[in-house]
Amino acid sequence: MIKCMSDNLKIHGLFLTKTGKSRGWGMDIKARIKLYKDSDFLLKRSVYWFALPFWRILQFFRDARFRAERVTRFRYNFFHHQGSTFTMLHRYPVLFRACAAYFSAHPNPKILSFGCSTGEEVVSLAEYLPTATIMGVDINEWCLSQCRKNNKNQKHNFYHRLSPEFVSAEGFDAIFCMAVFQRSENRINHNSDADPGFTFENFEQEIQFLDVKLKSGGLFIIDQADFSFADTALAARYVPLDIEKNRIVRNRPLFDKDNKKCADSQYLYRVFVKTSHSLQQ
Ligand SMILES: C[S@@+](CC[C@H](N)C(=O)[O-])C[C@H]1O[C@@H](n2cnc3c(N)ncnc32)[C@H](O)[C@@H]1O
Numbered sequence: 074m075i076k077c078m079s080d081n082l083k084i085h086g087l088f089l090t091k092t093g094k095s096r097g098w099g100m101d102i103k104a105r106i107k108l109y110k111d112s113d114f115l116l117k118r119s120v121y122w123f124a125l126p127f128w129r130i131l132q133f134f135r136d137a138r139f140r141a142e143r144v145t146r147f148r149y150n151f152f153h154h155q156g157s158t159f160t161m162l163h164r165y166p167v168l169f170r171a172c173a174a175y176f177s178a179h180p181n182p183k184i185l186s187f188g189c190s191t192g193e194e195v196v197s198l199a200e201y202l203p204t205a206t207i208m209g210v211d212i213n214e215w216c217l218s219q220c221r222k223n224n225k226n227q228k229h230n231f232y233h234r235l236s237p238e239f240v241s242a243e244g245f246d247a248i249f250c251m252a253v254f255q256r257s258e259n260r261i262n263h264n265s266d267a268d269p270g271f272t273f274e275n276f277e278q279e280i281q282f283l284d285v286k287l288k289s290g291g292l293f294i295i296d297q298a299d300f301s302f303a304d305t306a307l308a309a310r311y312v313p314l315d316i317e318k319n320r321i322v323r324n325r326p327l328f329d330k331d332n333k334k335c336a337d338s339q340y341l342y343r344v345f346v347k348t349s350h351s352l353q354q
Pocket of ligand 1: 152153154155156157158159160161164187188189190191194210211212213216234250251252253
């Protein structure tokens with residue numbers, strides 16, 4: 074019997090990674106029990122729901138990333154948007170290239186990676202914009218410790234979302250907000266209302282806060298959000314950058330200004346040019 078899961082392959086009762094290696098007994102049991110979630114047998118489904126809290130507790134003590142995500146949610150709650158810290162190198166090549174082309178004549182653009190997680194976005198951006206000064210900002214302290222440990226580039230700095238260094242920072246040429254203005258719950262739960270932990274009001278406040286930090290003529294880049302940048306009051310002072318694939322279809326729900334689901338997929342602009350000064354500037 075061969076059964077494929079997102080990151081496992083089950084062959085004749087053994088769980089293997091895609092490269093064919095054994096996942097170890099702990100992961101093997103986890104993968105086995107995960108399969109029970111959608112089983113036709115009540116007993117198997119009960120095993121899944123019984124095991125879940127124990128697995129979470131084990132994970133909390135064994136997995137620093139998982140623990141940091143939970144602690145950050147507990148500590149910052151409504152100020153904490155996306156809980157997951159998932160990221161990867163070169164995640165948005167089209168957008169990174171567009172930014173590099175836009176600033177090709179700029180000797181030292183100042184870039185902000187807002188919601189930088191463990192810093193892969195900053196490292197990737199530096200490959201496209203080698204002369205740029207890049208600030209990575211996150212609310213998760215463990216993520217920031219990973220960023221500082223793994224990135225010693227003098228032109229890269231990492232700050233907490235609430236730190237005075239970031240709160241007072243301004244004059245950015247580009248601001249990246251990738252996969253931060255969202256809650257995974259909105260994709261998992263299939264509710265018609267946005268998760269109350271992150272509403273349109275929170276979204277618009279954050280956009281306003283960041284807009285003040287962006288220079289006129291600068292780029293605001295936003296992707297994988299639960300709301301549309303175009304719905305914010307500030308959008309009137311921005312225009313989409315004319316590049317290929319500025320809009321792509323994303324199979325994720327979109328919520329409106331009233332926090333109601335308005336579409337099951339998105340087709341939104343992702344790169345905007347700021348055409349006039351912020352009111353506070
Ligand atoms: C899914 S990761 C995205 C990482 C990266 N931007 C990417 O797209 O690959 C979302 C990150 O946003 C951070 N985050 C959540 N709420 C935040 C807030 N209020 N201020 C700054 N970062 C926040 C999380 O801690 C997490 O590291």
